[in-house]
Amino acid sequence: MAKKTILPFGPQHPVLPEPIQLQLVMEDEIVVEAIPAIGYVHRGLEKLTETKAIAENIFVVERICGICSFMHALCYCQGIESLMNITVPDRSRFLRVIWGELHRLHSHHLWLGLLADAFGFESLFMQCWRNREMVMDIMEMTAGSRVIISTNALGGVRRDIDSDQQKFILNSLNKLQEELDNIKRVFSDDYTVNKRLVDVAVISKEDAHELGAVGPVMRASGLSFDYRTTGYAAYNELDFEPIVEQSGDCYARMMVRLRECYQSIDIIRQAFAKLPEGPIASPVKGFPSGEIATRVEQPRGEVLYYIKANGTNHLDRLRVRTPTFANIPALLKMVKGLTLADIPIAILSIDPCISCTER
Protein backbone atom coordinates (compact mmCIF):
# COMPACT_ATOMS: atom_id res chain seq x y z
CA MET A 1 0.00 0.00 0.00
CA ALA A 2 1.36 3.38 -1.03
CA LYS A 3 2.26 5.92 1.59
CA LYS A 4 -0.28 8.72 2.01
CA THR A 5 0.86 12.30 1.67
CA ILE A 6 -1.15 15.44 2.30
CA LEU A 7 -0.53 18.04 -0.36
CA PRO A 8 -1.95 21.55 0.07
CA PHE A 9 -3.35 22.83 -3.24
CA GLY A 10 -3.85 26.60 -3.01
CA PRO A 11 -4.89 29.04 -1.70
CA GLN A 12 -2.53 30.68 -4.19
CA HIS A 13 -2.14 28.81 -7.45
CA PRO A 14 -1.79 30.01 -11.07
CA VAL A 15 -5.10 28.42 -12.02
CA LEU A 16 -7.09 29.90 -9.15
CA PRO A 17 -8.46 33.41 -9.70
CA GLU A 18 -9.52 33.48 -6.04
CA PRO A 19 -8.14 31.81 -2.94
CA ILE A 20 -9.35 28.36 -1.94
CA GLN A 21 -7.34 25.50 -0.55
CA LEU A 22 -7.88 21.81 -1.02
CA GLN A 23 -5.83 19.56 1.21
CA LEU A 24 -5.26 16.62 -1.10
CA VAL A 25 -4.62 13.23 0.44
CA MET A 26 -2.39 11.54 -2.14
CA GLU A 27 -1.31 7.96 -2.71
CA ASP A 28 1.58 8.41 -5.09
CA GLU A 29 0.11 10.58 -7.88
CA ILE A 30 -3.52 9.71 -7.14
CA VAL A 31 -5.87 11.81 -5.02
CA VAL A 32 -7.78 9.64 -2.57
CA GLU A 33 -9.46 12.39 -0.58
CA ALA A 34 -9.80 16.17 -0.56
CA ILE A 35 -10.57 18.42 2.39
CA PRO A 36 -11.66 22.00 1.66
CA ALA A 37 -10.29 25.03 3.50
CA ILE A 38 -11.93 28.35 2.72
CA GLY A 39 -12.29 31.60 4.66
CA TYR A 40 -9.64 33.74 2.94
CA VAL A 41 -12.15 36.31 1.66
CA HIS A 42 -15.00 36.10 4.17
CA ARG A 43 -16.36 39.63 4.64
CA GLY A 44 -19.44 39.16 6.82
CA LEU A 45 -21.78 40.68 4.21
CA GLU A 46 -24.84 38.87 5.59
CA LYS A 47 -24.24 40.58 8.93
CA LEU A 48 -23.74 43.91 7.17
CA THR A 49 -27.20 43.68 5.59
CA GLU A 50 -28.77 43.76 9.06
CA THR A 51 -27.33 47.23 9.66
CA LYS A 52 -28.13 48.81 6.29
CA ALA A 53 -31.46 50.14 5.07
CA ILE A 54 -33.47 47.77 2.88
CA ALA A 55 -32.84 49.75 -0.32
CA GLU A 56 -29.11 50.10 0.51
CA ASN A 57 -28.81 46.31 0.71
CA ILE A 58 -29.07 46.14 -3.08
CA PHE A 59 -25.57 47.65 -3.22
CA VAL A 60 -24.32 45.25 -0.56
CA VAL A 61 -25.58 42.10 -2.29
CA GLU A 62 -24.18 43.30 -5.63
CA ARG A 63 -20.79 43.21 -3.99
CA ILE A 64 -21.10 39.57 -2.94
CA CYS A 65 -19.74 38.82 -6.40
CA GLY A 66 -18.78 41.03 -9.32
CA ILE A 67 -19.37 38.42 -11.98
CA CYS A 68 -23.02 37.78 -11.10
CA SER A 69 -23.74 41.05 -9.29
CA PHE A 70 -26.86 41.72 -11.31
CA MET A 71 -28.39 38.34 -10.40
CA HIS A 72 -27.70 38.85 -6.69
CA ALA A 73 -29.53 42.17 -6.83
CA LEU A 74 -32.32 40.61 -8.89
CA CYS A 75 -32.87 37.81 -6.39
CA TYR A 76 -32.90 40.24 -3.48
CA CYS A 77 -35.26 42.69 -5.21
CA GLN A 78 -37.64 39.92 -6.26
CA GLY A 79 -37.77 38.69 -2.66
CA ILE A 80 -38.52 42.12 -1.21
CA GLU A 81 -41.06 42.85 -3.97
CA SER A 82 -42.86 39.57 -3.20
CA LEU A 83 -43.00 40.42 0.50
CA MET A 84 -44.46 43.86 -0.32
CA ASN A 85 -46.80 42.58 -3.06
CA ILE A 86 -45.23 44.92 -5.61
CA THR A 87 -45.90 44.18 -9.27
CA VAL A 88 -43.02 45.41 -11.40
CA PRO A 89 -43.79 46.92 -14.83
CA ASP A 90 -43.59 44.56 -17.81
CA ARG A 91 -40.78 46.52 -19.45
CA SER A 92 -38.58 46.18 -16.39
CA ARG A 93 -39.18 42.40 -16.31
CA PHE A 94 -37.77 42.14 -19.83
CA LEU A 95 -34.90 44.51 -19.09
CA ARG A 96 -34.00 42.33 -16.12
CA VAL A 97 -33.83 39.31 -18.43
CA ILE A 98 -31.60 41.20 -20.89
CA TRP A 99 -29.07 42.34 -18.28
CA GLY A 100 -29.23 38.95 -16.58
CA GLU A 101 -28.35 37.14 -19.79
CA LEU A 102 -25.59 39.65 -20.54
CA HIS A 103 -24.14 38.73 -17.17
CA ARG A 104 -24.37 35.03 -18.02
CA LEU A 105 -22.60 35.72 -21.32
CA HIS A 106 -19.69 37.61 -19.78
CA SER A 107 -19.39 35.12 -16.92
CA HIS A 108 -19.24 32.11 -19.25
CA HIS A 109 -16.73 33.86 -21.55
CA LEU A 110 -14.57 34.70 -18.56
CA TRP A 111 -14.68 31.07 -17.47
CA LEU A 112 -14.01 29.69 -20.96
CA GLY A 113 -10.92 31.89 -21.12
CA LEU A 114 -9.74 30.74 -17.70
CA LEU A 115 -10.25 27.12 -18.72
CA ALA A 116 -8.20 27.63 -21.89
CA ASP A 117 -5.50 29.28 -19.79
CA ALA A 118 -5.56 26.36 -17.34
CA PHE A 119 -4.73 23.82 -20.03
CA GLY A 120 -2.14 26.12 -21.56
CA PHE A 121 -3.99 27.33 -24.67
CA GLU A 122 -3.04 31.00 -24.43
CA SER A 123 -4.40 32.20 -27.77
CA LEU A 124 -7.79 30.62 -27.04
CA PHE A 125 -7.80 32.30 -23.63
CA MET A 126 -7.18 35.67 -25.26
CA GLN A 127 -9.85 35.09 -27.89
CA CYS A 128 -12.45 34.33 -25.19
CA TRP A 129 -11.58 37.42 -23.21
CA ARG A 130 -11.50 39.58 -26.32
CA ASN A 131 -15.02 38.37 -27.14
CA ARG A 132 -16.07 39.09 -23.55
CA GLU A 133 -15.12 42.72 -24.10
CA MET A 134 -18.05 43.08 -26.50
CA VAL A 135 -20.41 42.22 -23.64
CA MET A 136 -18.56 44.52 -21.25
CA ASP A 137 -18.92 47.36 -23.76
CA ILE A 138 -22.67 46.75 -23.88
CA MET A 139 -22.82 46.92 -20.09
CA GLU A 140 -20.84 50.12 -20.00
CA MET A 141 -23.03 51.71 -22.64
CA THR A 142 -26.33 50.72 -21.00
CA ALA A 143 -25.40 51.09 -17.34
CA GLY A 144 -22.34 53.33 -17.14
CA SER A 145 -20.11 50.67 -15.60
CA ARG A 146 -18.69 47.38 -16.77
CA VAL A 147 -19.04 44.91 -13.91
CA ILE A 148 -21.27 46.06 -11.07
CA ILE A 149 -23.94 47.70 -13.19
CA SER A 150 -26.46 48.50 -10.41
CA THR A 151 -29.49 48.68 -12.67
CA ASN A 152 -31.84 46.78 -10.35
CA ALA A 153 -34.07 48.71 -7.98
CA LEU A 154 -36.96 47.80 -5.73
CA GLY A 155 -40.00 47.93 -8.00
CA GLY A 156 -38.15 47.61 -11.31
CA VAL A 157 -34.93 48.92 -12.85
CA ARG A 158 -33.07 52.23 -12.72
CA ARG A 159 -32.21 52.58 -16.39
CA ASP A 160 -33.89 52.01 -19.72
CA ILE A 161 -32.42 50.77 -23.00
CA ASP A 162 -33.40 53.00 -25.92
CA SER A 163 -33.78 51.98 -29.57
CA ASP A 164 -30.28 53.11 -30.63
CA GLN A 165 -28.76 51.10 -27.81
CA GLN A 166 -30.88 48.11 -28.81
CA LYS A 167 -29.46 48.26 -32.35
CA PHE A 168 -25.92 48.45 -31.01
CA ILE A 169 -26.54 45.48 -28.70
CA LEU A 170 -28.08 43.32 -31.42
CA ASN A 171 -25.21 44.13 -33.81
CA SER A 172 -22.68 43.29 -31.12
CA LEU A 173 -24.43 40.00 -30.41
CA ASN A 174 -24.31 39.08 -34.11
CA LYS A 175 -20.54 39.62 -34.06
CA LEU A 176 -20.25 37.73 -30.79
CA GLN A 177 -22.11 34.76 -32.26
CA GLU A 178 -19.71 34.66 -35.21
CA GLU A 179 -16.76 34.67 -32.81
CA LEU A 180 -18.45 31.99 -30.72
CA ASP A 181 -18.65 29.76 -33.79
CA ASN A 182 -14.88 30.08 -34.16
CA ILE A 183 -14.01 29.22 -30.57
CA LYS A 184 -16.67 26.52 -30.38
CA ARG A 185 -14.89 24.52 -33.08
CA VAL A 186 -11.70 24.58 -31.03
CA PHE A 187 -13.32 23.80 -27.68
CA SER A 188 -15.39 20.93 -29.06
CA ASP A 189 -13.01 19.32 -31.59
CA ASP A 190 -9.40 20.15 -30.75
CA TYR A 191 -7.36 17.05 -29.90
CA THR A 192 -5.50 18.63 -26.98
CA VAL A 193 -8.64 20.13 -25.47
CA ASN A 194 -10.37 16.78 -25.68
CA LYS A 195 -7.45 14.98 -24.04
CA ARG A 196 -7.56 17.39 -21.10
CA LEU A 197 -11.34 17.39 -20.58
CA VAL A 198 -12.98 14.15 -21.73
CA ASP A 199 -13.56 11.60 -18.95
CA VAL A 200 -11.84 13.87 -16.42
CA ALA A 201 -13.50 14.49 -13.02
CA VAL A 202 -16.69 12.62 -13.80
CA ILE A 203 -19.69 13.04 -11.52
CA SER A 204 -22.70 10.81 -12.04
CA LYS A 205 -26.29 11.99 -12.25
CA GLU A 206 -27.11 10.33 -8.92
CA ASP A 207 -24.08 11.84 -7.17
CA ALA A 208 -24.78 15.30 -8.59
CA HIS A 209 -28.30 15.15 -7.16
CA GLU A 210 -27.32 13.73 -3.80
CA LEU A 211 -24.43 16.16 -3.34
CA GLY A 212 -26.68 19.14 -4.06
CA ALA A 213 -24.85 20.28 -7.21
CA VAL A 214 -26.44 23.12 -9.17
CA GLY A 215 -26.11 24.94 -12.48
CA PRO A 216 -23.87 23.69 -15.29
CA VAL A 217 -22.29 21.11 -12.94
CA MET A 218 -25.72 19.57 -12.40
CA ARG A 219 -26.89 19.88 -15.99
CA ALA A 220 -23.64 18.40 -17.36
CA SER A 221 -24.48 15.22 -15.43
CA GLY A 222 -27.83 14.79 -17.14
CA LEU A 223 -30.09 16.59 -14.68
CA SER A 224 -32.48 18.99 -16.37
CA PHE A 225 -32.79 21.76 -13.79
CA ASP A 226 -32.67 25.42 -14.73
CA TYR A 227 -34.57 27.74 -12.40
CA ARG A 228 -35.25 30.18 -15.24
CA THR A 229 -37.84 27.71 -16.52
CA THR A 230 -40.05 28.60 -13.53
CA GLY A 231 -40.66 31.88 -15.33
CA TYR A 232 -39.42 34.59 -12.98
CA ALA A 233 -38.81 38.07 -14.47
CA ALA A 234 -40.01 37.62 -18.09
CA TYR A 235 -38.65 34.11 -18.68
CA ASN A 236 -42.21 32.75 -18.78
CA GLU A 237 -42.74 34.65 -22.03
CA LEU A 238 -39.55 33.43 -23.71
CA ASP A 239 -38.86 30.16 -25.46
CA PHE A 240 -35.90 28.11 -24.20
CA GLU A 241 -35.05 24.74 -22.70
CA PRO A 242 -32.39 23.82 -20.12
CA ILE A 243 -29.07 22.90 -21.74
CA VAL A 244 -28.21 19.37 -20.63
CA GLU A 245 -25.23 17.11 -21.31
CA GLN A 246 -24.92 13.52 -20.16
CA SER A 247 -21.29 12.52 -19.57
CA GLY A 248 -20.72 14.46 -16.32
CA ASP A 249 -17.05 15.19 -17.07
CA CYS A 250 -15.13 18.44 -17.54
CA TYR A 251 -15.92 18.36 -21.26
CA ALA A 252 -19.67 18.20 -20.57
CA ARG A 253 -19.46 21.11 -18.12
CA MET A 254 -17.58 23.13 -20.73
CA MET A 255 -20.14 22.26 -23.43
CA VAL A 256 -23.08 23.27 -21.22
CA ARG A 257 -21.56 26.71 -20.70
CA LEU A 258 -20.60 27.09 -24.34
CA ARG A 259 -24.11 26.17 -25.50
CA GLU A 260 -25.60 28.49 -22.88
CA CYS A 261 -23.74 31.37 -24.52
CA TYR A 262 -25.73 30.75 -27.71
CA GLN A 263 -28.87 30.35 -25.62
CA SER A 264 -28.30 33.68 -23.86
CA ILE A 265 -27.88 35.47 -27.19
CA ASP A 266 -31.13 33.93 -28.38
CA ILE A 267 -32.97 34.89 -25.18
CA ILE A 268 -31.77 38.50 -25.46
CA ARG A 269 -32.97 38.67 -29.07
CA GLN A 270 -36.36 37.29 -28.04
CA ALA A 271 -36.57 39.75 -25.16
CA PHE A 272 -35.86 42.72 -27.43
CA ALA A 273 -38.44 41.47 -29.93
CA LYS A 274 -41.08 41.36 -27.19
CA LEU A 275 -39.91 44.37 -25.16
CA PRO A 276 -43.09 46.29 -24.27
CA GLU A 277 -43.32 50.06 -23.95
CA GLY A 278 -44.09 51.62 -20.60
CA PRO A 279 -42.61 52.60 -17.26
CA ILE A 280 -39.53 50.86 -15.87
CA ALA A 281 -40.30 51.00 -12.16
CA SER A 282 -43.27 50.89 -9.80
CA PRO A 283 -43.45 53.16 -6.76
CA VAL A 284 -42.39 51.53 -3.51
CA LYS A 285 -43.82 52.71 -0.20
CA GLY A 286 -43.46 51.27 3.26
CA PHE A 287 -41.36 48.38 4.47
CA PRO A 288 -41.65 44.62 4.02
CA SER A 289 -42.79 42.20 6.66
CA GLY A 290 -42.59 38.40 6.78
CA GLU A 291 -40.32 35.70 5.45
CA ILE A 292 -39.50 34.42 1.99
CA ALA A 293 -37.07 32.03 0.33
CA THR A 294 -36.50 33.11 -3.25
CA ARG A 295 -34.26 31.80 -6.02
CA VAL A 296 -32.83 32.76 -9.41
CA GLU A 297 -30.51 30.99 -11.86
CA GLN A 298 -27.07 32.58 -11.88
CA PRO A 299 -24.34 31.65 -14.41
CA ARG A 300 -22.97 29.15 -11.89
CA GLY A 301 -26.38 27.84 -10.86
CA GLU A 302 -29.24 28.37 -8.49
CA VAL A 303 -28.84 30.97 -5.75
CA LEU A 304 -31.19 31.10 -2.76
CA TYR A 305 -32.01 34.15 -0.68
CA TYR A 306 -33.82 33.70 2.63
CA ILE A 307 -35.17 37.06 3.82
CA LYS A 308 -36.79 37.78 7.16
CA ALA A 309 -38.28 41.27 7.43
CA ASN A 310 -39.98 42.91 10.40
CA GLY A 311 -41.87 45.89 8.98
CA THR A 312 -39.01 48.33 9.62
CA ASN A 313 -36.29 49.64 7.33
CA HIS A 314 -33.88 46.92 8.52
CA LEU A 315 -33.97 43.19 7.94
CA ASP A 316 -33.90 40.63 10.73
CA ARG A 317 -31.92 38.25 8.57
CA LEU A 318 -30.64 37.84 5.04
CA ARG A 319 -29.16 34.48 4.23
CA VAL A 320 -27.54 33.73 0.86
CA ARG A 321 -26.70 30.27 -0.46
CA THR A 322 -24.56 30.74 -3.54
CA PRO A 323 -24.02 28.17 -6.32
CA THR A 324 -20.31 27.60 -5.73
CA PHE A 325 -21.03 26.79 -2.08
CA ALA A 326 -23.44 24.12 -3.33
CA ASN A 327 -20.93 22.73 -5.82
CA ILE A 328 -18.03 22.22 -3.42
CA PRO A 329 -19.29 18.81 -2.14
CA ALA A 330 -19.50 17.64 -5.77
CA LEU A 331 -15.96 18.92 -6.34
CA LEU A 332 -14.69 16.91 -3.36
CA LYS A 333 -16.22 13.80 -4.89
CA MET A 334 -15.04 14.37 -8.47
CA VAL A 335 -11.36 14.87 -7.60
CA LYS A 336 -11.07 11.43 -6.02
CA GLY A 337 -9.05 9.14 -8.26
CA LEU A 338 -7.57 11.95 -10.35
CA THR A 339 -3.88 12.47 -10.87
CA LEU A 340 -2.40 15.70 -9.54
CA ALA A 341 -2.07 17.12 -13.06
CA ASP A 342 -5.86 17.03 -13.53
CA ILE A 343 -6.71 18.80 -10.27
CA PRO A 344 -6.50 22.38 -11.65
CA ILE A 345 -8.88 21.54 -14.49
CA ALA A 346 -11.28 19.76 -12.12
CA ILE A 347 -11.42 22.68 -9.71
CA LEU A 348 -11.91 25.14 -12.53
CA SER A 349 -14.66 23.01 -14.07
CA ILE A 350 -17.14 24.00 -11.33
CA ASP A 351 -16.40 27.68 -12.13
CA PRO A 352 -15.54 28.43 -8.50
CA CYS A 353 -16.44 31.87 -7.21
CA ILE A 354 -14.97 32.18 -3.76
CA SER A 355 -16.23 35.70 -3.11
CA CYS A 356 -19.75 34.30 -3.53
CA THR A 357 -19.00 31.24 -1.45
CA GLU A 358 -17.73 33.13 1.56
CA ARG A 359 -19.70 36.37 1.33
Add this chain to the structure above:
Amino acid sequence: MLDNEKIIELQDLKKETLLLKNQGYRYITMSCVDLGDSFDLIYHFDKAYEIYNMRFSVAKGTIVPSLSDVYFCAMLTENELKDLFGLEFSGLVLDCGGNLLITDEVGAAPMTKQYVVKAKESE
Protein backbone atom coordinates in the same frame (compact mmCIF):
# COMPACT_ATOMS: atom_id res chain seq x y z
CA MET B 1 -43.82 31.49 8.13
CA LEU B 2 -42.57 30.41 4.72
CA ASP B 3 -44.67 28.87 1.98
CA ASN B 4 -44.67 25.08 2.00
CA GLU B 5 -43.21 24.84 5.47
CA LYS B 6 -43.48 22.13 8.10
CA ILE B 7 -42.68 22.74 11.74
CA ILE B 8 -41.00 19.72 13.30
CA GLU B 9 -39.44 18.72 16.61
CA LEU B 10 -35.69 18.48 17.01
CA GLN B 11 -35.84 14.74 17.68
CA ASP B 12 -37.71 14.18 14.37
CA LEU B 13 -35.10 15.92 12.22
CA LYS B 14 -33.30 12.80 11.00
CA LYS B 15 -36.51 10.84 10.43
CA GLU B 16 -38.12 13.67 8.43
CA THR B 17 -34.96 14.22 6.39
CA LEU B 18 -34.66 10.55 5.50
CA LEU B 19 -38.28 10.61 4.34
CA LEU B 20 -37.51 13.57 2.08
CA LYS B 21 -34.39 11.93 0.70
CA ASN B 22 -36.31 8.77 -0.11
CA GLN B 23 -38.86 10.89 -1.95
CA GLY B 24 -36.11 12.36 -4.15
CA TYR B 25 -35.67 15.78 -2.56
CA ARG B 26 -32.45 17.71 -3.11
CA TYR B 27 -30.87 19.45 -0.13
CA ILE B 28 -30.47 23.17 -0.86
CA THR B 29 -29.22 24.66 2.39
CA MET B 30 -30.22 25.62 5.91
CA SER B 31 -30.80 29.05 7.39
CA CYS B 32 -30.33 30.13 10.99
CA VAL B 33 -32.04 33.08 12.64
CA ASP B 34 -31.00 34.36 16.04
CA LEU B 35 -34.13 34.88 18.17
CA GLY B 36 -32.35 35.99 21.34
CA ASP B 37 -32.45 32.98 23.66
CA SER B 38 -32.91 30.50 20.84
CA PHE B 39 -32.22 29.86 17.19
CA ASP B 40 -34.70 29.20 14.41
CA LEU B 41 -33.28 26.55 12.07
CA ILE B 42 -34.85 26.26 8.64
CA TYR B 43 -33.87 23.48 6.24
CA HIS B 44 -34.60 24.10 2.54
CA PHE B 45 -35.15 21.24 0.07
CA ASP B 46 -36.19 21.12 -3.57
CA LYS B 47 -38.09 18.68 -5.72
CA ALA B 48 -39.21 19.56 -9.26
CA TYR B 49 -38.67 23.30 -8.64
CA GLU B 50 -40.89 23.27 -5.53
CA ILE B 51 -39.16 24.36 -2.36
CA TYR B 52 -39.95 22.53 0.87
CA ASN B 53 -38.95 24.00 4.24
CA MET B 54 -38.58 22.33 7.62
CA ARG B 55 -38.28 24.45 10.72
CA PHE B 56 -37.67 24.03 14.43
CA SER B 57 -36.38 26.19 17.24
CA VAL B 58 -33.61 25.25 19.64
CA ALA B 59 -32.39 26.91 22.81
CA LYS B 60 -28.88 28.28 22.54
CA GLY B 61 -26.36 25.66 23.56
CA THR B 62 -28.47 22.74 22.27
CA ILE B 63 -26.56 20.18 20.26
CA VAL B 64 -28.28 19.56 16.92
CA PRO B 65 -27.92 16.23 15.09
CA SER B 66 -25.92 16.61 11.89
CA LEU B 67 -27.55 15.70 8.58
CA SER B 68 -24.18 15.13 6.94
CA ASP B 69 -24.58 11.35 7.16
CA VAL B 70 -27.87 11.65 5.23
CA TYR B 71 -26.87 14.41 2.82
CA PHE B 72 -23.07 14.77 2.76
CA CYS B 73 -23.46 18.29 1.34
CA ALA B 74 -25.08 19.45 4.61
CA MET B 75 -21.59 19.21 6.10
CA LEU B 76 -20.53 22.57 4.63
CA THR B 77 -23.61 24.43 5.85
CA GLU B 78 -23.29 22.94 9.31
CA ASN B 79 -19.65 23.94 9.54
CA GLU B 80 -20.61 27.43 8.40
CA LEU B 81 -23.29 27.76 11.10
CA LYS B 82 -20.88 26.40 13.67
CA ASP B 83 -18.47 29.19 12.77
CA LEU B 84 -20.93 32.04 12.49
CA PHE B 85 -23.61 31.20 15.08
CA GLY B 86 -21.74 28.93 17.48
CA LEU B 87 -24.11 26.03 16.83
CA GLU B 88 -22.89 22.57 17.76
CA PHE B 89 -23.70 19.52 15.64
CA SER B 90 -23.34 15.91 16.70
CA GLY B 91 -22.03 13.43 14.14
CA LEU B 92 -20.55 15.91 11.66
CA VAL B 93 -18.69 13.79 9.10
CA LEU B 94 -16.13 16.53 8.46
CA ASP B 95 -15.67 18.94 11.35
CA CYS B 96 -13.59 22.04 10.59
CA GLY B 97 -13.49 22.93 14.28
CA GLY B 98 -15.06 26.38 13.88
CA ASN B 99 -12.48 27.47 11.32
CA LEU B 100 -14.18 26.94 7.99
CA LEU B 101 -14.83 30.64 7.37
CA ILE B 102 -13.27 32.48 10.29
CA THR B 103 -10.12 32.34 12.34
CA ASP B 104 -9.89 32.25 16.14
CA GLU B 105 -9.13 35.98 16.36
CA VAL B 106 -12.64 36.85 15.08
CA GLY B 107 -14.15 35.60 18.32
CA ALA B 108 -17.14 33.38 18.88
CA ALA B 109 -20.33 33.46 16.80
CA PRO B 110 -20.03 36.74 14.86
CA MET B 111 -23.47 36.41 13.25
CA THR B 112 -25.39 36.37 16.52
CA LYS B 113 -27.29 39.46 17.57
CA GLN B 114 -25.17 40.20 20.63
CA TYR B 115 -21.91 40.20 18.68
CA VAL B 116 -20.51 43.71 18.47
CA VAL B 117 -17.65 44.64 16.20
CA LYS B 118 -15.00 46.51 18.18
CA ALA B 119 -12.16 48.53 16.78
CA LYS B 120 -8.72 47.48 17.95
CA GLU B 121 -7.18 49.79 20.51
CA SER B 122 -4.36 51.81 19.06
CA GLU B 123 -0.96 50.90 20.38
